[in-house]
Amino acid sequence: MDTLWRVIERNARSFPEQTALRYPPADLTFTWKTLHSETLWLASYIQSLGVGADKIALLSPNRPEFILGFLATMAIKGVAVPVNVRLTSREISDILKSSGIGVLLYEESMNGIALEMEQLGFTIINISAALQIQKNSEQVLHSEVAATNEPYSSDLEGSELAEVLYTSGTTGQPKGVMLSHQAILSAAKIMAYEAGIYAGDNCLILMPLTHSAPLNLFLWGAFWSGASITLGDFTPQTLLDYAAKEKTTHFFGAPVVYQLISRMPNLQDWDLSSMKVWVYGGASVGAEQIIHWQTKLTGKWMGVYGLTEAGPNGTALRPQEHGTKTGSIGRRGTTNTEIRVVRTDGTDTDPDEAGEIIIRSESLMSGYLNNPSATAEVLRSGWLYTGDIARRDNDGYIWVMDRKKDMIITGGVNVYPKEIEDVLSTHPNILDLAVIGVPHSDWGETILVMLVTRPGENLTLDDIRDFCQDKLADYKIPRSLSIVDALPRNASGKILKHVLRAEHRPINV
Numbered sequence: 001m002d003t004l005w006r007v008i009e010r011n012a013r014s015f016p017e018q019t020a021l022r023y024p025p026a027d028l029t030f031t032w033k034t035l036h037s038e039t040l041w042l043a044s045y046i047q048s049l050g051v052g053a054d055k056i057a058l059l060s061p062n063r064p065e066f067i068l069g070f071l072a073t074m075a076i077k078g079v080a081v082p083v084n085v086r087l088t089s090r091e092i093s094d095i096l097k098s099s100g101i102g103v104l105l106y107e108e109s110m111n112g113i114a115l116e117m118e119q120l121g122f123t124i125i126n127i128s129a130a131l132q133i134q135k136n137s138e139q140v141l142h143s144e145v146a147a148t149n150e151p152y153s154s155d156l157e158g159s160e161l162a163e164v165l166y167t168s169g170t171t172g173q174p175k176g177v178m179l180s181h182q183a184i185l186s187a188a189k190i191m192a193y194e195a196g197i198y199a200g201d202n203c204l205i206l207m208p209l210t211h212s213a214p215l216n217l218f219l220w221g222a223f224w225s226g227a228s229i230t231l232g233d234f235t236p237q238t239l240l241d242y243a244a245k246e247k248t249t250h251f252f253g254a255p256v257v258y259q260l261i262s263r264m265p266n267l268q269d270w271d272l273s274s275m276k277v278w279v280y281g282g283a284s285v286g287a288e289q290i291i292h293w294q295t296k297l298t299g300k301w302m303g304v305y306g307l308t309e310a311g312p313n314g315t316a317l318r319p320q321e322h323g324t325k326t327g328s329i330g331r332r333g334t335t336n337t338e339i340r341v342v343r344t345d346g347t348d349t350d351p352d353e354a355g356e357i358i359i360r361s362e363s364l365m366s367g368y369l370n371n372p373s374a375t376a377e378v379l380r381s382g383w384l385y386t387g388d389i390a391r392r393d394n395d396g397y398i399w400v401m402d403r404k405k406d407m408i409i410t411g412g413v414n415v416y417p418k419e420i421e422d423v424l425s426t427h428p429n430i431l432d433l434a435v436i437g438v439p440h441s442d443w444g445e446t447i448l449v450m451l452v453t454r455p456g457e458n459l460t461l462d463d464i465r466d467f468c469q470d471k472l473a474d475y476k477i478p479r480s481l482s483i484v485d486a487l488p489r490n491a492s493g494k495i496l497k498h499v500l501r502a503e504h505r506p507i508n509v
Contacts, residue, residue, distance in 0.1 A: 002185055003160075003162070003185075004071075004162055004181050005071070005075050008032075008035070008071055008074075008223070009036065011032040011036075011223065012032045012033055012035070012036035015032055015199070016031060016032050017031050017033060018031060020034075021064060021228065021229055022202075022229070023063065023064050023230075024245070024246065026064075035071070039075055041131075042127065042130060042131065043075040043076050045130050045133070046072055046076060046105075049123075051078075051125070054103070056078045056081065056103045057083050057099070057104045058080055059092070059104055059105070059113065059114065060106060061107065061109065061233060062206065063109075063231070065108075065127040065128055066082075066209050069105040070209075072105075077156050079163060079164060080162065080164075081095070081101060081166075081176075082209065082210040083096075083166075083210065084166070085208075089117070093122075095174075101122070102122060103124075105127050106127065108129065158180065158181045158182035159181075159182055161178055161179070161180055162181040162183075164176045164177065164369050165177045165210075165211075165215075165308055175369070175371055176368060177309050177368060177369075178368070179216070179311065179366065180366055184311065184363075186311065186313070186361065187221075187311030187363040188221040188223070189224055190217075190313055190335050190337065191218065191304075191313075191334075192221040192224055192225045195250055196276065197221050197222055197225045198225055198226075199226035201225065201276070202227065202247060202248045203222040203228070203229045203230070203249065203251070204246070204248035204250065205218055205232075206232050206239055206257075207234060207254065207257075211282075212308040212311065213282060213306070214252060216311055217252065217304075217312065217313075218252050234253070236260045236261050239261060240261070240270040243274070243275055248274060250277050251275065251277075251278055252280070252304075253278075253279075254283050254493030254494070255289065255493065256283070256432075256489070258297075259289065259293075261293075262296040272297065272298065272299070275299045276300060278297055278299055278300070279302045280293075280304070281306070283493055284400055285327070287326040288425065290322070291326060294322075301322055303329060304317075305329035305330070305398075307359075308365075309386075310363055310364055310365070311361065313361050314329070314357075314359050314361075315332065315334060315339055315398065316329075321397075327399070327422075328393075328397040329398050329399070330397065330398065331398060332396075336361060337360070338361065340358050340383075341390050341391065341398060342358055351392055351394045352391050352394075354390070354414075355389070355390065355391070356386065356404065357389075358383045358386060359383065359386060365379075387403055388403060389401045389407065401418060402416035402417055402418045406497055408435075408436070410446055415437075417434075417435035417436065417437075418435075419476065420472065420476055423471045424449065424451075428454075429453055429454045429457040429459060430459070431452045432451070432452035434497060435449050435450075435478065436448050436497055436501050437501075438501070446479045447478045448479070448480045448481070449478040450481075450482045450484050450487060451483055451484070452486060452487060461478070461481040464478055465477050487500070
């Protein structure tokens with residue numbers, strides 16, 4: 001059975017001189033041969049410091065050091081634990097301690113936090129500095145590797161643990177999702193098939209590699225296919241420049257990314273003709289927004305739905321299914337994946353009946369690290385219970401209504417914030433928004449909308465209520481309003497509603 005490292009070995013043998021990785025900010029290009037050899041060097045260097053096959057944390061922005069550190073961890077049969085670079089030192093130390101990690105690989109720009117971790121007793125290894133060691137040291141290390149006459153990871157099984165990814169914590173404390181080599185490669189193969197990623201393609205990766213979709217679906221989907229990747233950090237300008245200059249073919253972004261791109265002036269000035277597929281996912285989005293993006297960016301569009309706990313994997317709204325079904329997540333699972341919408345008793349729902357989405361696939365997690373009770377709550381009889389509430393229409397297409405934990409109960413009636421957000425997202429003077437439930441002495445909860453408005457625009461609660469009047473039932477119309485400068489989001493673009501509920505106090509109730 002394949003492992004992640006065997007994919008790299010295969011590519012290095014099959015097409016050594018083809019490009020594997022481009023990093024335009026430093027004008028760096030790695031062929032499969034150089035990516036393989038530099039990874040072997042780094043792996044041998046790490047081993048020379050006494051690091052073995054164990055969980056190894058990885059702290060790096062979207063740089064070649066991230067990929068080399070991840071691959072070196074795979075080569076020595078370790079378990080990679082990517083850490084979000086936007087976390088505070090306290091949050092990072094909490095992850096390292098709870099994971100039982102002793103070693104942190106890091107990229108040069110993270111030196112300050114890494115030194116703090118060293119003071120707390122963790123072993124730190126600067127990947128950037130290690131890669132600059134003189135050539136004679138490199139030759140010694142390579143000779144030690146060659147002397148073994150045994151490939152790295154040769155006896156590793158696909159069922160063994162490959163990585164631990166921490167969830168984005170949109171509902172509270174992050175949990176460590178354990179994914180095997182088999183699970184990751186299953187998700188990667190599925191995305192390569194669904195998005196049509198082939199050898200010779202060039203996938204643009206600007207979303208943080210500490211998140212499951214850019215890492216497992218698109219980096220490993222590209223690597224599995226023998227395609228190359230172009231790596232960087234997202235800004236609208238960067239995306240357009242890289243796509244035009246590097247002739248990229250595939251891109252994945254959260255909805256907020258496409259919102260920002262669609263507002264860029266003179267989009268026609270960039271030649272984006274090489275782009276085959278634009279993939280969106282990671283947060284809910286209304287049909288009107290997607291249709292707006294399609295008027296701005298040419299090419300095929302594919303929506304994906306999934307959870308880190310599923311690889312991430314789940315469903316896809318394929319390019320040919322856009323149209324009247326735009327805004328849904330598709331009607332069937334991706335390749336080799338089963339999707340159901342069920343009642344609380346586990347039976348399938350009828351059309352237009354709300355239920356919970358559950359997933360069964362080879363890409364599912366092994367469980368949450370050191371958290372058997374949380375694992376048992378979501379993994380039942382081979383199915384992953386997502387916590388997402390949805391309905392099927394008469395054609396079988398699935399429409400996500402909301403997260404179970406985000407549902408508002410006001411006056412004994414269930415209200416799904418996403419339905420309200422989808423309506424308000426069409427308002428021309430609203431740039432960003434979130435709807436939450438806040439405590440109310442009479443109603444249990446009442447509906448609060450938080451808005452980011454266009455510069456110079458002033459919206460009142462009456463304006464919002466008037467806009468919703470003929471679009472929503474009266475009990476779904478917001479009862480309170482807060483205008484804010486920005487909404488808290490994690491690195492993947494998801495709004496942190498638990499932060500809003502904990503910190504915000506309603507007005508105009």
